[in-house]
Ligand SMILES: [Fe+2]
């Protein structure tokens with residue numbers, strides 16, 4: 001197949017329009033989620049009431065409980081019920097997790113354009129979420145569940161790019177080494193946009209807080225994340241270092257820590273490596289998989 005990369009501004013413009021249009025057409029937040037968010041805003045609503053509303057969707061409830069326990073793993077006993085999770089995390093944090101879990105539905109299907117088998121994207125996203133909340137704790141970032149949500153959703157833009165330009169993307173992925181450039185640069189040259197920008201538009205559509213939108217948009221370039229560099233840097237580090245089995249690793253392609261992340265997080269490469277060893281041990285103990 002010929003290189004889909006082009007300097008033709010019109011071709012790029014057409015491709016960008018097509019991609020942006022697909023985001024406009026994306027389904028809005030499902031009713032059940034809107035209802036949950038509303039229950040969190042109602043004056044005088046109790047943890048019992050909120051958890052009842054979340055419990056109306058069994059699959060969502062199970063995933064929110066799992067996310068809540070992962071985000072707080074190792075810090076006190078785990079929550080057996082949603083009500084406990086709501087009480088312990090508080091409304092603001094539960095809101096972030098409910099939105100993140102809902103937005104991540106559909107991540108378990110395969111992404112042919114990225115050479116990712118069914119479950120690969122989901123496994124990488126959950127692993128990045130767990131690693132991100134671990135690093136957030138290690139550097140005393142105040143909102144570890146934000147880091148969990150950012151990790152879970154950082155690559156969400158790939159779902160859209162994959163769907164609309166599958167063949168081109170397969171070419172990009174397979175020729176990555178020959179082109180000798182980063183995946184993100186190649187995406188920009190080929191499509192006029194990259195998966196982090198597309199992901200941030202999706203996050204806007206889902207009314208995520210600015211700090212999360214920024215983390216998704218700048219997870220490969222945390223230095224340009226404006227007011228919210230710390231979460232973008234945590235996501236960058238977690239994405240690069242999160243454990244993954246060798247087979248998936250070969251399909252995911254290279255991932256690396258951006259040099260700027262060290263200064264944003266005020267750590268040295270040696271300190272990060274020491275933290276990383278602890279994170280991998282923690283990960284293997286609690287989640288089984290690792291490299
Ligand atoms: Fe990415």
Ligand SMILES: [Fe+2]
Pocket residue numbers: 124128154155239
């Ligand atoms: Fe990633």
